[in-house]
Amino acid sequence: MATMSVELRDEVVACIPSLRAFAASLVGVGDRADDLVQEALVKAWANIGSFKQGTNMKAWLFTILRNTFYSAHRKAKREVQDVDGQYSSALAEHPGQIGHLDFEDFRMALDELPEDQREAVILIGASGFSYEEAAEICGCAIGTMKSRVNRARNRLSEILDVTSADEFGPDRTAHAALTTSSVPTVKLSAMD
Numbered sequence: 001m002a003t004m005s006v007e008l009r010d011e012v013v014a015c016i017p018s019l020r021a022f023a024a025s026l027v028g029v030g031d032r033a034d035d036l037v038q039e040a041l042v043k044a045w046a047n048i049g050s051f052k053q054g055t056n057m058k059a060w061l062f063t064i065l066r067n068t069f070y071s072a073h074r075k076a077k078r079e080v081q082d083v084d085g086q087y088s089s090a091l092a093e094h095p096g097q098i099g100h101l102d103f104e105d106f107r108m109a110l111d112e113l114p115e116d117q118r119e120a121v122i123l124i125g126a127s128g129f130s131y132e133e134a135a136e137i138c139g140c141a142i143g144t145m146k147s148r149v150n151r152a153r154n155r156l157s158e159i160l161d162v163t164s165a166d167e168f169g170p171d172r173t174a175h176a177a178l179t180t181s182s183v184p185t186v187k188l189s190a191m192d
Contacts, residue, residue: 011057023040027069040068113156117148119138119148120138
């Protein structure tokens, strides 16, 4: 951290009333304005080495204060106020290990499909193409594409031993833990 000369310090101190007035115009009179001025002065002090002697100290400090305000404003727009903890208590995440293992099982099952069925189910289920678009990509009729997707889904169900859409999502232990703590669960549905 650079040292500040007495002249620079006096120049900064002389700008404080103007900084307070500017901060009050941005956030209103009170503690928030004082906090904004304080934060700007701390930043200015930490970066005093970048200030060029002979330039306008007041303009430099106003720029720092303005940038500090807008940075805080952008950050606040991305944050959620949760004073009483109600929002955070409703958040739950399923254990990642199970999902990773399920994905590996799915990937291996996908590899067992014939190439035309694997291609069809990836185009429709994973890439989001319509049956018409997928049929055009593969150079086949729409009915052929629908048939390939249906056979692929049935074969994946057999390989993965899935009998209903209720089997997607958390396992019984995770589901019990989530419902016992009165946290809402998100149910994953089967591919359409």
